Amino acid sequence: MNLVLLVVLGGLMHATRAFGPAAPGDAGTLLAFGYVLVSAFFAGGLFKQLRLPRLTGYIATGVVAGPMVLGLLSREMVGSLDVVSGIAIAMLALTAGNEISFRSMRPLLRSVAGISVVGVLGTTVLLTAAVWLLRPLLPFLRGLGPAQAAAVAFVLGVVMVAQSPAVVVALRDELRSDGPVTRTALGVVVLADLVVIVLFPIASTLAKAAFGASADAAGTARLLAWEIFGSLGAGAVVGAVLALYLRKVVAGAPFFLLLVTIVIAEVGRRLHLDPLLVALAAGIVVRNASGAGDALHREIQPSSLPVSIVFFAVAGANLHLDVLALVWLPAGAFVLVRGAGLLLGSRLGALLAGAPPVVQRYAGFGLLPQAGLALALSMLFASTFPEFGAEASALTLGVVALNELLAPAAYRLVLLRCGEAGRRAPELPDGEAAPPLALVRR
């Protein structure tokens, strides 16, 4: 039935596009939004029947319906939906932060730290080295001196190591998974994103200095400090407001949460704050400093599902398959290097931290998916270094595309294999939470 609905929806879309010139702006946006929402929803159901992650179905919808394949969604239509991406990132970060309970994370803290240092930082160094070694295959690096090439390689290494809390949270929710692997993976990707956000401007500044541009280190440090500490502070305030609302008002909470994430995404960005950090901090405050964590988890579901469906579908529609066709060889090599680095590094870091064997074996898979942050950094890189940024960005986009398509399926398989899928307390009808299940610690 899912397939039949997809065909019917696609047929209606095709007929409408055949009507004539491109639909007027507003109608085109509405059409794209509605089509993406329902067809990605049913594609997710279809993929679930095929034992693949729902979100891979959402991404596949965007790829197939997008400008690269069937063309049911034009570039303009996809562009008009980009506003949803910012809101989705904020919403997913809020959910991710809400899952970070200090009390339950305390036993896993050493593992998280170990994996982050060895796995994530180690892979950054590994990717930097790989870019440096493979520079004869990369046209945009050929004309650069050793110092410049090294600096650019470092920036690319930071971009390519970025992970995706969005995918990890989405898969955790889809499979209702809980346990040390799930929690460690979530903790690592959250911490790793923070590390990447700090490293990227440092790496960019060094690269600019290598190219002789005036590198205002003090200015960069000030901006970075505002971005990080300002975001955390703003997030704490937002978290306090959310907690107050969820405890005292409650009515209309899904709507209120949606409004708050819009404010975080749109207003925060324009104040040079990082919406991801703001939302993350807000979620952490709600979980750890108030008793409203469960309420937040319950009330955010009605708003977050449609937003995340559209987010992943738009991400799929924005994948440049034509670019991938050109850079698939080096991109494939970097995907393998990244994957190997994260898996081996995570294993080593977990081993050194004394993590349980199941965490050593499986937690690294949670670091493989990539989405919003990596894409955003690719774009930023392209705009920061216009001379060669487009070509380099094409490479990183290719890496992200491959990870976005393949990694969620791998992580899903791992969650099933390690037995953590389905261990989360099920929700009753109408969104009421059942009493939590007891977890078995290994």
Add this chain to the structure above:
Amino acid sequence: MNELHRRRRALARRTIPAATVLLLPALLLPTLALASGGGAGAATRPELLVKTILGLLGVVALAYLGGHPRVNAWEARLGISHVVTAGFPFVLLGLAARHPSVGILTDPVVGQLGTLLGIALGWIGLVAGFRFDARLVGGLPRGTARVVALATAIPFAVVVGLTGLALLSLTGGLGGAAPRGGVLRDALVLGTAGAMTAKTSARLLRSTEPATLLSRIIRIEELAGVAGLAAVAAYFRPEVEGTWQLPGTAWLLLTVGLGATMGLVTYAMLQCTRPGRAELVVLSLGAVSFAAGLAGSLHLSPVVVTFLAGVLLANFPGAYHGPLGAALRRLERPVYLLSLFAIGALWDVADWRGWLLAPVFMATRLLGKRLGANAAARGELPLGLEAREALAVAPLGPLAIAIVVNAQLLYPGRSVSLIASAVVGGAILTELVVQLVAHGKLLTLERRARAAASAPEGDSREATG
């Protein structure tokens, strides 16, 4: 003296909460004006963007609060003036937000309002259609069809005729200068909107049975409004190069077909999913947006398409009726308030012709409603005095506003802005008339009826005579 004192206290009870509700937008605007620094700068200035975003979100939050069940219960209990609760303060808010000194709605933002309006129209259409259960028409007393026909056709004809003349004279068409096709179209839109009655009319009746019958009549009237809008959208299509060229009847059939198709597709989606809260939001929002987008892309009316889809959904069996109905009803009011905000933002108050047309629209509509109610009362179905009065002096409903907003989207331009002014202004004036006239009249009728009931038989004929 006791009666007078009681009435004064009742008036005060109504006025103070109404003033409080109006105070809220009034407080919001100066705050935003101060934040704007007295002028609108470049649209890309971060502070301006932040203010725009916060201002818009503030409006959305107000709209949501305005539709909260507690607010609705509070208004019903205290009998707050419907001018306030009908959401017209949101029209004023939209107007003010557009003003350069406030600067929340700059031109680029206003350009984007069409998307919001599209969803709002689709939602209103789906809600109206979902209420149209086939059981609505079953078991109606004999003569109801005649009442509905007369209560809609006569006001429609009167409004079309008289406002058509007014439009011709205002646009210089009487001398043959202006294109008359546009005037006819606009007059038909006004007539369709004017024939609608707000469901709150039924609240004016104290006794249950006439109120129930009147509610059902008003619900069936909505069908006429939707049919009118469908006809206008089909027969008065804008000329666009490179699109399908079909006769008007074919477009009308296409509209019906599209609505039916969307109804079937939405039904299939709801049946093959086990909808929890989140899934229901996805399916309802997705279906409304898709249907509205399809209609908008084909230059058809989203209200009509989603109305037809809603009718099908209401009459097909399924477990989704309860949850879907609750979700639709919960957001109906906030969506309506947001569409009023958008219409306020798009309203060209500087156009004096709109101000002139508003009382003309109100007067012709009330005249048509009076004639229609009197004609309907002479039929088989015995319409009581109260029901007749409620039909005759009736406020405009959300569907009337949706009809004119839809026209604004289908035919953007100055003439449609004119009819938007007429309908919105006319609706506000009508509300005032209803509150000032109808309440008093109904109280009088009630008093007479009580006097007739308590007086001896011989005197009762004199009391009611």
